[in-house]
Amino acid sequence: MDQTWKPSLQKEGKPLYIALVRALSDDIEKGRLPRGFRLPTQRELADQLKIAVGTVTRAYDEAERKGLVYGDGRRGTFVGQLPTxxxxxxxxxxxxxxxxxxxxxHPAHWLDPDLAAALQQIARQPDCQELLLYPPPSGLMAHRLAGTRWLESLGLKIDPENVFVSGGAQHALLVVCAAEAHAGDIIASEEYSFPGVKTVADMLGLQQAGVAMDEDGIIPEALEELCLRRDIRLLYLNPSLQNPTNYIMPLERRRQIAAIAEKHNVCVIEDEILSPLLDERPGFISGLIPDRSYFIISSSKSVAAGLRVGYITAPAQARQKLADVLQGSVLALPPLMAEIFSLWLDDGTVxxxxxxxxxxxxxxxxxxxxxxxxxxxxxxxxxxxxxxxxxxxxxxxxxxxxxxxxxxxxxxxxxxxxxxxxxxxxxxxxxxxxxxxxxxxxxxxxxxxxxxxxxxxxxxxx
Ligand SMILES: Cc1ncc(COP(=O)(O)O)c(C=O)c1O
The missing domain is CATH 3.90.1150.10 (Aspartate Aminotransferase, domain 1)
Structure with a gap:
């Protein structure tokens, strides 16, 4: 193989440094760049491609963050090797x-509710065949209303028109990011974050930025400093029983974060998947700034993971955008699953x-x-x-x-x-x-x- 790397860049409207990272990962995947291969220096590559050195630096940094390459001091930048x-x-x-x-x-499977009993009950409903019709992309109104009641019981009062059914919280995260961000945009999150954010960021070509944390969650000053330095589009947080660090963000901290999001025009994604397990909930960022935040939750951790029922609340002005993305992602979700969850909500099983x-x-x-x-x-x-x-x-x-x-x-x-x-x-x-x-x-x-x-x-x- 060539002694040097000659990437072929497919820009396709993406920032140049992202195209460079993509070329690098393609060449690694296709075996053109073996593990341990020494990449050209940043200056060499910039000269070869006739681009700014800063662009190559940014691409190498991003590739290192993704675990594609690693820097070994003065020896240079190498492909792979350290385990990702x-x-x-x-x-x-x-x-x-x-x-x-x-x-x-995962939740303990032996505590899952009785599925057979739920299915029998649904089978006895006179209109159960209607669950085979195409539902609207946002979910059936009966299921959105059930979700609205669940959210209200958790402390979030919301217009049911702003509540959408999703296929779990991961799907919710993907569709919200797809609705609100474009390739190259930055999604900030806790410096230790649910890895599903990285999956979504990689899929959509978003950049990630970590925000320093203390025992109450992300530090407001660190967020403010990041917003001043970089153009943050989205802020993903998992503020109750955070995965992985287990913090619970108190209300005062949520207020501070909400104020910074307002000030810097940042859209917040508040993932509250674990909050149903709390005895007391401190309140939600989405309740403080409903026009600037999406709330996501699902049945996975608290009721049953295989049900794949989640809910998204959207700012009123973003309803149509979100419905369009939901439609583009799955057309519509199987209403049987939300029917089971609604039944369990109503009969006390949840x-x-x-x-x-x-x-x-x-x-x-x-x-x-x-x-x-x-x-x-x-x-x-x-x-x-x-x-x-x-x-x-x-x-x-x-x-x-x-x-x-x-x-x-x-x-x-x-x-x-x-x-x-x-x-x-x-x-x-x-x-x-x-x-x-x-x-x-x-x-x-x-x-x-x-x-x-x-x-x-x-x-x-x-
Ligand atoms: C914080 C957090 N959000 C979202 C998810 C994904 O949840 P779901 O199974 O509803 O897609 C998980 C799953 O581990 C999680 O820990």
Whole structure:
């Protein structure tokens, strides 16, 4: 192969640096650039392509953030090599030997509601055949009204015309971003963020920016500074029981964030998927600035993940735009699923299921805090996960590899870090889906053992 890289740029209306990143990732994927290949210097590439050095710098930075390349000081920039969160996750795809999987934020399946009973009840409804008709892209009005009632019970009062049915929260995030942003726009989020944001940003060609956090969520001054420096289009937040760091943003902080969003013309996406599990909710940013925010929620964590029913609330002026994107994404969602969820909302199943999940999570959180006493753990009484800051000298990836070797799977901070270079030494431990309380205790005890022991000499270096 050539000794140097000669990218072919397909601009297609995208900013030049994004086209360069795309060319790089295509050439890696097609095997034209092997791992360890040394890329031209920024100056060489800029001269070759007759573009500004700053554009190449931006492209290399973005490629590094995506884990496509890495810089090795004066030696230059190289393809791949360091494991990316994606390749790392792929390596974890095989089941863990002890069956203790703390990687995924899944709800406990044994607490799911009785689907057969719901289907029988729906089958008895005289108009059930109508669920086979094409519904409107925004969802049937009966289902939007049910969603409106659910939101109101959580503390968000909203006009049902502004409530839309989605296929879960991930779908909600995708359609909101598609409605509000264009390739090259910036989506800011917590510096450790739900990885689904990255997936959407990559799909739509958005740039990501992380905002520094403290124990109450993103820091207003950090957001303000970012908004002054860069043109932020969207701000994604998951402010209740945040995935992965478990913070709950108090109302005062939400007010401050809302004020900054107003001032800098930023559209907020407030993902409140875990808030039904809270005993008390502090209030929502979307309630403070309804004309500048989208609220998203789904049945996945609190009721049943396979139902794929979510709700989006949109600013009144964005209704049509959102309906168009929903139509473009799936034409319309299967109304049977929203029918099941509406039934469960009305007959009290949602409330009962949430209560049962909260009891189980409370037991898990208390047990985890006992077993991990003395370590830096952020726990919440009914949270799905724990955020464990690791003692020196563990990195998140190394600790995860060690735990994996001992039969326990956790998720390293690197997977959530918007800027991988800034990842802290931490792991997320999701307690929602382990098969039994015994598995939970065994897994946490293994984690405590790893923390208390000296680092194994034979730990795989990554
Ligand atoms: C914070 C957050 N938002 C959204 C989602 C996606 O939810 P859904 O299953 O409804 O698509 C998840 C799933 O893990 C999540 O943790």
């Amino acid at each position: 969160p994606k390749s790392f996750l792929a390596s974890l795809a095989k089941p863990v030997t002890l069956g203790i999987d703390f990687r995924q934020n 409330e009962k299921t949430i209560a049962a999940r909260k009891r189980e999570l409370a037991w898990g959180q208390t047990t985890a805090c006992e077993i991990l006493r003395g370590y830096q753990v952020r726990s919440q009484p009914t949270g799905y996960h724990l955020w464990l800051t690791l003692p020196d000298p563990w990195t998140g990836l190394e600790f995860t590899m060690e735990a994996q070797m001992r039969g326990v799977a956790v998720a390293p901070a690197e997977i959530f870090a918007v800027d991988r270079k800034a990842a802290v030494n931490a792991v997320r431990i999701s307690i929602g889906a382990v098969p039994s309380r015994e598995h939970l205790k065994t897994g946490l005890t293994i984690i405590a053992d790893i923390l208390s022991g000296s680092r194994r000499q034979d730990t795989v270096r990554v």
